[in-house]
Amino acid sequence: MISSKQIKIATRKLSNTIGLHLIKSRYSRWQYELYKITDRPIAPCFVNLGAGTFYHPFWHNVDMPNTFYKHQQDKIHLSHDFSSLDKFPFETESVEIFYTSHVIEHLTDEAVVNMFKEAYRSLSKEGIIRITCPDMQLQYDAYNGNDPHFWTNLSPWGRHSHELAHRFVENFASCLCNKERFPDIFLTKEEINICLKSMPMNEFFDSIISKIPAGMNTDYPEGHINWFTMEKLTDLLRSAGFNSIFRSGYLQSRKAIMREPRLFDGTCPELSLYIEAIK
8 A cells, every 4th residue: 555655755756757846835724723713804804905816715805807817806806906096995994914916017106106005094003015026136136147047937928038138028018028919119139238238227127117108007917017126115115104114035924824835925936026014
């Protein structure tokens, strides 16, 4: 008879062979014990902004329905257009935790500041927001260091360009690297490198995204239209009212609830920035 240990070893070997990385949850047995409730509260208390396929019985999912992501949006509890400057559908000081993963890079600075201001308004005292997004300082350094392996198999748009310049830029200005769909605004490797060499980092990023036509997040919702570093996010959070701001890491939240690998921080952790702010 095959033992459970032998099955685990065989499964691990098979997953390694076909390129899968299996993560065993250390928290799954205790997840429900981390909450003081037994049912999803009527008034949202734990909120995922831009939830996609996320599901937890105690959390409320907020997302903006669109045709590209419709296969992910059968579990939306509240619809909200994050690209607008509308108020969130929450009472003031009513939410304990906000979580948002790889959403803000689809939004303008103005929309991101509105998101943070509304999160600040909605959070209860000592409430927390956790934000994950592409770490563009990390990617900027990788591109400048001519690291050809950094973006291996990390193209969610399925383009897998051989040009490092496009693998880099598509993570904050996706449409400018899609020659087939947007030929009039396509940037060549040479154009990207001229900008890179002639400007400091922040000016380079702003110069590139300034070439993105208005309304692109509606025409191309899967594309990224913005860039963030720890410093930029800190400034935006402070402008929204937050003062307690911390760099975090993969599954390193200050709230044990958000350390469950099956639910949180699963999108491209190898290139992501993690940051938390407490009201």
